[in-house]
Amino acid sequence: MNGMNTAPYQDFAREKLGFEFTNLDLLITALTHRSYVNEHRKSVHHHNERLEFLGDAVLELGGNGIFVYAFFLEPEGILTAWRAALVRTESIGDAGDKLGYGPLIRMSKGEKNGSDRAHLQILANAFEAVIGAIYLERGFDDARDFIHKHIIVKLDGILESGSWRDPKSYLQEISQRVDNQTPVYKVLSEEGPDHDKVFTLGVFVGDNMMGRGIGPSKQVAQQQAARAAIAKYKESGEK
Numbered sequence: 001m002n003g004m005n006t007a008p009y010q011d012f013a014r015e016k017l018g019f020e021f022t023n024l025d026l027l028i029t030a031l032t033h034r035s036y037v038n039e040h041r042k043s044v045h046h047h048n049e050r051l052e053f054l055g056d057a058v059l060e061l062g063g064n065g066i067f068v069y070a071f072f073l074e075p076e077g078i079l080t081a082w083r084a085a086l087v088r089t090e091s092i093g094d095a096g097d098k099l100g101y102g103p104l105i106r107m108s109k110g111e112k113n114g115s116d117r118a119h120l121q122i123l124a125n126a127f128e129a130v131i132g133a134i135y136l137e138r139g140f141d142d143a144r145d146f147i148h149k150h151i152i153v154k155l156d157g158i159l160e161s162g163s164w165r166d167p168k169s170y171l172q173e174i175s176q177r178v179d180n181q182t183p184v185y186k187v188l189s190e191e192g193p194d195h196d197k198v199f200t201l202g203v204f205v206g207d208n209m210m211g212r213g214i215g216p217s218k219q220v221a222q223q224q225a226a227r228a229a230i231a232k233y234k235e236s237g238e239k
Contacts, residue, residue, distance in 0.1 A: 030129035035108035048129035055132030062144035167226035
């Protein structure tokens with residue numbers, strides 16, 4: 001790719017994915033954010049959004065197949081909730097972080113200085129793009145194995161923590177049972193321009209702030225706050 005040092009990408013494929021890419025451009029593209037292309041229009045022409053789109057479809061198909069086979073007695077609604085917990089941004093971004101490809105992602109200087117939430121989204125999108133690249137390079141079976149190794153393996157922890165449940169509904173269930181009160185969400189701060197807001201919210205049970213959440217929307221921040229509150233209840237022995 002235009003004289004760039006591709007060795008780190010092949011090393012990553014060999015050491016973390018377990019094989020070498022015959023078409024290394026696929027992997028490099030999977031780890032190229034749109035903002036990088038915008039900064040290098042003359043030399044770079046492809047970003048990872050098409051591979052992300054493909055990888056998302058493979059993730060859904062591969063994950064569904066594993067769920068149906070392994071948990072065929074569970075109702076569809078439960079499987080849907082489990083799958084949603086597995087493929088949310090936090091879960092996929094964490095899987096990408098553990099794979100260690102963050103330093104290989106090509107992005108603009110502005111994105112490098114972005115928020116933690118923005119970086120997590122870029123990691124998650126790149127993870128799906130890598131799935132797409134593996135599918136094109138190696139086929140569905142290897143892509144499915146990759147999904148199982150790095151995503152489905154998280155299921156036990158998700159079931160144990162209860163994070164597959166809708167966090168706001170789950171928190172309300174706990175707070176009403178334990179404290180006989182309904183959680184109230186309050187905006188603590190808003191930062192940034194209208195097109196790139198960051199909201200910080202607290203969730204209160206009575207006079208006590210049980211959790212704090214930060215996100216690009218009030219809804220996301222509420223969910224984060226609810227998860228923090230649930231964790232606090234669990235630390236005290238409540239379930």
